[in-house]
Amino acid sequence: MSIRRPPPAERAASRRIVAAFLTGAAGAVGFAVTYVLGGDTRWEGVTLSVAFAGLAVGLSQWGRHLVPTGGYVEEHEGFAPPPFEQTMTTRALTAPDSPVRRRGLLAALGLALTALGAAALFPLRSLLPFDRVRPVRARTDTPWGPGVRLVDAGGRPLRPQDVPADTMVGVFPEGHVDAGDGPAFAVRLEPGRFSRQPSGGHLDGLAVWSLLCTHAGCPVRLYLRGTGRLLCPCHQSSFDLLADARPVAGPAARPLPGLPIEVGPDGFLRAAGDFTGPPGAGFWSRP
Structure with a gap:
């Protein structure tokens, strides 16, 4: 089975998504650095906003341009999806050209989430009573x-x-x-x-x-x-x-x-x- 090369529009969307996730990661790193160097609340707010904005833009672009959509309406809740929807979903998740399996996008998303999670540990350290006699x-x-x-x-x-x-x-x-x-x-x-x-x-x-x-x-x-x-x-x-x-x-x-x-x-x-x-x-x- 030959792997379909994504069209130019999808490749351009992938680049924008990666750029957004990397921007989010940079914002998270900037927040951590600002906190360690003294904690200027203005710059902490700016860097944290950049981190969340990068994640939000990347995820919204991913869902808008790379995830298949359609105007499908179910008559009643609880019925199983029609076979063609199941087939389409399976292909979207498992096919070699599936956007979910694109390593570059997943790696960028993982980096952004990891950086944001690590940055959140810095203010958490200030709340933990490691030194009660300080x-x-x-x-x-x-x-x-x-x-x-x-x-x-x-x-x-x-x-x-x-x-x-x-x-x-x-x-x-x-x-x-x-x-x-x-x-x-x-x-x-x-x-x-x-x-x-x-x-x-x-x-x-x-x-x-x-x-x-x-x-x-x-x-x-x-x-x-x-x-x-x-x-x-x-x-x-x-x-x-x-x-x-x-x-x-x-x-x-x-x-x-x-x-x-x-x-x-x-x-x-x-x-x-x-x-x-x-x-x-x-x-x-x-x-």
């Missing part, structure tokens, strides 16, 4: 560490004399001024007034604590000079810096984590380690 670890590991210099908002390194007596100065880890869990503040108090030593220690009264309130993570910026008290403007939690920044009013339940500091060989203030506890909202520490 939020706690993320709050525990901050940009602070031994040797990291304390800088102001402009990135200028600070010396001990840059923190006047009874004055609050915002400080940040050098190179990570914009880090969300890095903001801290330095304040110089009279060492003899401490009823509880700062958890991070102090240098002749100079101590550093996290700037993030342990209730909801708001910045505690209101310092009441002379009292050693620090107030959170969001929910009015108050912290006593003379007692290691423990909360004395409001909903906060944890003291502000302290930051151990030292003076480096260059005379600038440096961290001697990370915060003594997770900075920010207290619910991150709950099991």
